Amino acid sequence: MTAIRKLLIVEDDLGLQRQLRWAYDGYQVFVASNRAEAIDLLRAEVPDVVTLDLGLPPDPDGVTEGFATLDAILSLKPDTKVVVASGHGARESALRAIEHGAWDFYQKPIDIDQLGLIVSRAFHVHALEAENRRLADTSAGAAAFGGMITAAPEMLKVTRTIERVAPADVSVMLLGASGTGKELLARGLHEASRRRGGAFVAINCAAIPETLLESELFGHEKGAFTGAVKTTEGKIEQAQGGTLFLDEVGDIPLALQVKLLRFLQERVIERIGGRKPIAVDTRIVCATHQDVDAMIADGRFRDDLYYRLAEIVVRIPSLAERTGDAGLLARHFLKKYAKAMHSSVTSLAPDARAAIDAWGWPGNVRELENRMKRAVIMAEGKAITAADLDLETGALPEPLNLKAVRETADRTAIRHALSRAEGNISNTAKLLGISRPTLYDLLKSYDLQA
Structure with missing residues (x-):
């Protein structure tokens, strides 16, 4: 069944x-004469x-009120396609x-005819963009570099830097908090380098x-110390012809820093x-999450080693x-985890999306992954909630209309009633003051399970 295409005409x-109301066949047309009426219809009908x-x-001879209406529409519903018409300073107003x-x-x-x-x-483009968003939600984005999932300009800048650096045989230091994906980026750098045929040793x-x-x-020779029952290659040797990734390099003790520096100078x-x-x-x-400049100043990290290791420095932003x-x-x-665990979870509830946006993510991507894995396990319905994520603090943004508010309230009430009634449908319906058929309809509508 084809969805009804809703068109809002704002004209005084x-x-x-x-003339405009009857000019558009195939659309459900709504007409507003001023900003207040336009916003009311936008909330109610969502064109x-x-x-x-x-x-x-009150500014029919100017454009002030028109631009205020435009801003209000796009603030409430940013994906709306707004076609502006005016005879007031046309070119300047258009720009x-x-x-x-x-x-x-x-x-x-x-x-x-031309406006039609x-x-x-505009409807065609809106439909295409909606489908693209749906596909993006389904695929959860594309791997920008080395398996790194991102659409953030801040992170795309990092991946572009690493792509440029990868072919050059220089040492690279990645600076960023724990859980930001330093090893993933290091592997991506290796795969994009001329050494990708060799080993990546971390x-x-x-x-x-x-x-x-x-x-x-x-490494060590046989008999070098108690327990050295055979000759063993070290990580540096294992990375022959490839890439050695030293994670948390700031934790290397000073005495060993001297030996590492000698290797970097002589390659022996x-x-x-x-x-x-x-x-x-x-x-x-x-890579390190520590403040290397402070460590050098305190004498905990050799500056000559730093300059050997940090021919190129890349700073990785936190998830926040x-x-x-x-x-994303x-x-x-x-x-990923719904598939791995054969779970029926398919989406994020509005309160979960709000909580994810509001949370500071001190543990970065690693924390997010752990919370999502837990939520897939804990979710009772097909939509993960803020409670499933153990994030109860997410504040919902101002809604376009009451639909989102009602859905969140309904979900919460139904979950609590089901819990009190121990899953019994009849008792749950009584607690909610609704009929069993109505409860079944709500459970189906909100992808909840009894």
Whole structure:
């Protein structure tokens, strides 16, 4: 069944109102004479396309009220296609209207046929954009670089930098908080480099005791120390011809920093207990969440080692600094874990989306992934709620109309009643003061399970 296409005409000229009302076949047409009426109809009917006369009362000879109406429409429903019509300083008004977010401009006197074509095209573009958003929600975005899911300008800038740096055989230092995807970016850098045929070897310097870290990095000969029952290659040797990723490089002790610096200068190592120099050709990529400048100032990190490791420095923004990525990644993880766990969860409830946008994400992407994984497990219906995410603090934005508010309230009331009635439909309906058929309809409508 084809959806009804709703068109809102905002025009104060009564004769033109009548002419326009009957000019559009195939649309459900609503007419407003001023800003207040236009906003009321926008909230009530949610039209996809609006034609807007800029000369509205109380400023029919100017454009002030028209632009105020345009701003109000786009503030409440940003995806609305607004076609602005005016005879007041047409060119200047047209440019200003486009800057304010209008989709198109038409100069009076109005030609019904030409305006009809513009309106038809506006509906077509709106439908295409809606489908694109639906597909984007389904796929949860595309991998921008090395499997990194992002649409944020702040993060896309980082991935473009790494793409440019990858072919050059220089050392790269990634600076960013824990959970921001430093290892993922390091792997992407390796795959985009000329060394992608070699191994990518990663070691977390903070996760290995100081007494063992030297052996892990440089390897050891048989009998070099108690327990060294065989000769073992270190991570540096294992990365021969490839890339060595030193995660949390700031945790390397000073004594070992000297040995690492010598390797970077000479590209030769000696295993613990060994006497034979071993040439190793590997690229170093390192990362840390610590303030390296402060560590150098405090004498905890050698400045000469820093300059060897940080030929290129890339700073990675936190999730809170990545515009729009929290919602994008949440949908990605929802799809990932719903599939892995054979879950029926398919979407995020409005309160969950609001909570995700409002939360500061101190644990960054790692925290978001863990919360989404838990939510997929805990969700009772097909939509994840803020409670499922253990994020009760999300404040809902001002709604376009009561539909979203009612849905959230209905979901909460039904969940509480089901819990009190231990899943019994008859008792749940009694608690809610509705009939069983009505409750079944609501459960189906909101994708809830008894």
